[in-house]
Amino acid sequence: MFKRYGKEEAEGKIMAVKGSFQRLSNASRIFSRDLNTDLFGSFNQDELDFLNTLFNKRHAITHNLGLVDEKFQSRVNQWQRCGEELEIERLDVLRGLDLTERIINNVVLKSTLSDEDYS
Numbered sequence: 289m290f291k292r293y294g295k296e297e298a299e300g301k302i303m304a305v306k307g308s309f310q311r312l313s314n315a316s317r318i319f320s321r322d323l324n325t326d327l328f329g330s331f332n333q334d335e336l337d338f339l340n341t342l343f344n345k346r347h348a349i350t351h352n353l354g355l356v357d358e359k360f361q362s363r364v365n366q367w368q369r370c371g372e373e374l375e376i377e378r379l380d381v382l383r384g385l386d387l388t389e390r391i392i393n394n395v396v397l398k399s400t401l402s403d404e405d406y407s
Contacts, residue, residue, distance in 0.1 A: 310347065312340055325398050327391050335387055341366060342384045345374050 312328075319325045324395060330338055344364045356368045368374070 290379065310343065312336070312343055319395070323395075323398075325395060327394065330390065330394065331387070338380075338383065339387055340364065342376075344379060345376055348374055349376075 316327050319327045331339075341364050344360055348356065348360045352360070356370055356372045356374060358370060359373075361368070361370065372402050
């Protein structure tokens, strides 16, 4: 299922996608295109929307000192005024971790199944 690359080709692919995983749509596109893996196949729309909001909050916290800006407003279906401070609840972090674990387990499972093809 997974294509094997030499070291130089793999490093080139890594550099080409560096930073792309901070946006869920980019990560999904890359995994689908390059690894034939659907990262979010088992997710419902509510879960996808939640992860999108959480990743965008992470971006605003990291790059905007936690303040809402126009970019955040355009990417998230949530109403907050520009300049307001974002809040992240503990339960949101735990839910985000659970969903991320599901993504990782899905990729590991597909990788394990793929490795059996090479044995």
